[in-house]
Amino acid sequence: MIDSIKSKISNNIRITEEEALNLYKDVDLLTLGSLAQERRFNLVPNKHVSFVIDTNLNYTNICDAYCSFCAFYRTDPSDPSSYTYSVDQMIDKIRKAREKGCTTILMQGGLNSDIPFEFYTEIVSRTVKEFPDITPHFFSAPEIMKMTEVSGLTIKEVFQELKKAGQRTMPGGGSEILTNEIKSKISRFKPKNSVDQWTDVHRNAHDVGIYTTATMMYGHLEDDSDIIETLSHIRKVQDEAINSKPAKFTAFIPWSFKKDNTALGKKITKEAGPNQYLRIIAISRIFLDNINHIQASWFSEGYKTGQIALSFGADDFGGTLFDENVMLSAGFYNRTSVDGIKKLINDAGYEAVQRTTEYDLIEVTSKAI
Secondary structure (H helix, E strand, C coil), X not given: CHHHHHHHHHCCCCCCHHHHHHHHHHCCHHHHHHHHHHHHHHHCCCCEEEEECEEEEECECECCCCCCCCCCCECCCCCCCCCECCHHHHHHHHHHHHXXXXXXXXXXXXXXXXXXXXXXXXXXHHHHHHCCCCEEEECCHHHHHHHHHHHCCCHHHHHHHHHHHCCCEECCCCCCCCCHHHHHHHCCCHXXXXXXXXXXXXXXXXXXXXXXXXXXXXXXXXXXXHHHHHHHHHHHHHHHHHHHCCCCEEEEEEEECCCCCCCHHHHCXXXXXXXXXXXXXXXXXXXXXXXXXXXXXXXXXXXXXHHHHCCCCCCEEEECCXXXXXXXXXXXXXXXXXXXXXXXXXXXXXXXXXXCCCCCEEEEEECCC
């Protein structure tokens, strides 16, 4: 079977879920990486590796999802460590990020029922009006579901209002593992423990012309088949988008669960390591044949593993993430600068290229060493 799968990959033929599971479980790591690189260069036929200058801002850490994998959220507004910022306060944070050179703001927050829908549309409209050179890469699927709850609007109507305010892209958070069994075990909040909720949100975003990313957080309760099922849901949504919608997934971004300070972490004896990450990057590149960009994460997996992932099918190196609090709450701290991210890419043998949120390339900024 492996030889027939290799032949399919060489001839740009789609592989099945069963074939993907066999590859992921049974093929040695270096062979898997070689097959992924073959498909990478068929889709992205140069040695460019893109990155974006961005930061990650949070407007509230109050959340009623009670996700067992999260160390970031608070449930009690009177807790001295809880916060909910105003639109003015967030605009000030965006202004400071712009002064650092950011072109994209990735903004997410907890699921806070006390925040009215107008907060979300106002923060989008003010961002695009006051900082026209900044892309508001705001909110995630669970936040969209919270907006439907507080506004009484449908998912599509929420997106229509956000787009009217100026939003054009959205991150893929909230997917974790896209199987109902796993999602129900790690979150008791219904929109976060249903595969259909996450996929429906992204389908509706694509319907109204908002580009999104797809993500996966692994390394907790899932097994190998759950990994492949997750990729299969994402590939199906992308097929629909490519065939009939004005927007689609721009990239796929996996990262490993960080267990410190989390309830779920008490059930996990060991975090996922570099070998599993490289396997996931490679199988993602091979199986997700309709998504051009696979992101290697120096941020969540460490500099060296991120660099190696560029030889296992990844063609993007994420962003600078000057500010980040979700993983920091789980005891994980990793930072770099614009020059640092360029050097990491170049030292891995690739050419650093700055990009927009929509993955349009701006320029080749430095050459491979």
